[in-house]
Amino acid sequence: MNREKIISALSKWNELRFDAAKIIKRLEDGNCFAFSPSDFDDESQYIHAYPGIHDNWFTFFLIPAKYDTPEYRETFNQYVTVCPTIWNLSSGRIPDFIARERMHRWNTHYKTWAKKQIEETADGIFQVFVINREDFEVQDCQVNLALREDLVDPLAQAIADMIVTNKTDTEVFYDDFSKAVPPYGPTAAVNDFFLLELAMLSE
Secondary structure (H helix, E strand, O other): OOHHHHHHHHHHHHHHOOOHHHHHHHHOOOOEEEEOHHHOOOOOOEEEEEEEEEOOEEEEEEEEHHHOOHHHOOOHHHHOEEEEOEOOOOOOEEOHHHHHHHHHHHHHHHHHHHHHHHHHOOOOOOOEEEEEHHHOOOOOEEEEEEEEOOOOOOOOOOEEEEEEEEEOOOOEEEEOOEEEEOOOEOOEOHHHOHHHHHHHHOO
8 A cells, every 4th residue: 555545544543533423433343453463574573553544444554663763754655564444242461351351341332432532531542552563473363452441540431452362273362562552651652653743744
């Protein structure tokens, strides 16, 4: 996919991110996507997963952190994997029951959560996820949107999350080394996300 289409898709998400009704409509498209880590042959520790809207569909655009920089302004699209979302009800590593609970919480409460997040918080809806490369342990993975409890404030709605499902012939296991942005912080600074900067400039 060319650079213009990628930036356009990210911009469409950012244009809607403070409109709860429109964001919820897009979240209804799907709650997970498939991804193969072999698509990336570099050694970046982190992968950036950007939400976007492509062909009127909620889609994620994954790029190794190494290429999400101004140095790759003209060629970043060569390192982006396009991952349309689909629905799946889902039947360091986290225990199976916690992973399933978080995925179920998203499936059950994403509309309520998105409305509250957009209308009652300064950060609004997520603009990107940072996923540790260690989450992808097999050739073909499924990545689900999820909601985890806020341990600092248990009465809070929840925190956006991503669960990576790794499946072999004999077992299924889950990883969860991901962070939704915003909020920004020491491990996810504003200038770490060049594609986001381009998307916001094109609005």
